[in-house]
Amino acid sequence: MTIALSGIFKDSTAQAFRGLTTLLVKGKAAAEAAGTAEEAYLAARLFPDMNDLKWQVQMITEFAVRGAARMAGTAPDQLPNLPMEGDNFDALMKRVAECAETVAAADDATIDANAGMAISLPVGPGQTMDLDGQAYVVRFFLPNLYFHITTAYNLLRMQGVSLGKRDYMGA
Numbered sequence: 001m002t003i004a005l006s007g008i009f010k011d012s013t014a015q016a017f018r019g020l021t022t023l024l025v026k027g028k029a030a031a032e033a034a035g036t037a038e039e040a041y042l043a044a045r046l047f048p049d050m051n052d053l054k055w056q057v058q059m060i061t062e063f064a065v066r067g068a069a070r071m072a073g074t075a076p077d078q079l080p081n082l083p084m085e086g087d088n089f090d091a092l093m094k095r096v097a098e099c100a101e102t103v104a105a106a107d108d109a110t111i112d113a114n115a116g117m118a119i120s121l122p123v124g125p126g127q128t129m130d131l132d133g134q135a136y137v138v139r140f141f142l143p144n145l146y147f148h149i150t151t152a153y154n155l156l157r158m159q160g161v162s163l164g165k166r167d168y169m170g171a
Contacts (some may be wrong), residue, residue, distance in 0.1 A: 020096055031089070
């Protein structure tokens with residue numbers, strides 16, 4: 001049995017975004033129940049030099065939209081740039097939903113046809129990573145997707161939000 005690259009990309013993103021939405025819903029409820037300003041949760045960092053919860057959500061949603069565009073064959077200089085917006089849980093949940101719709105709308109046949117496409121990614125000052133489309137999805141996109149959603153999970157758990165694996169998994 002062959003698994004289509006589009007299925008890996010889109011299904012994994014959809015599930016991860018369902019989990020991320022659950023995390024945000026529970027984070028908002030916990031903040032309200034504790035009488036704590038949402039900003040306290042959204043500004044949480046695991047370590048001072050790491051980005052906060054709000055940034056994790058903003059970044060991974062833009063990353064997914066850009067990944068879908070990249071796999072659809074969009075030129076690197078034409079990839080979408082989403083503003084880093086969303087200063088509360090509701091705005092971030094809306095952003096996740098909108099980005100999930102964008103990824104879901106990506107054309108499966110085009111993604112699958114671009115499995116061998118050459119991709120050169122900037123990964124730091126003067127550094128690039130050269131991958132084909134399949135390697136990009138499996139070795140770059142998915143690890144980044146899970147890293148940032150796991151970080152969001154950990155930031156909320158650190159704040160005392162009651163979350164479990166089923167929440168993370170979008171079950």
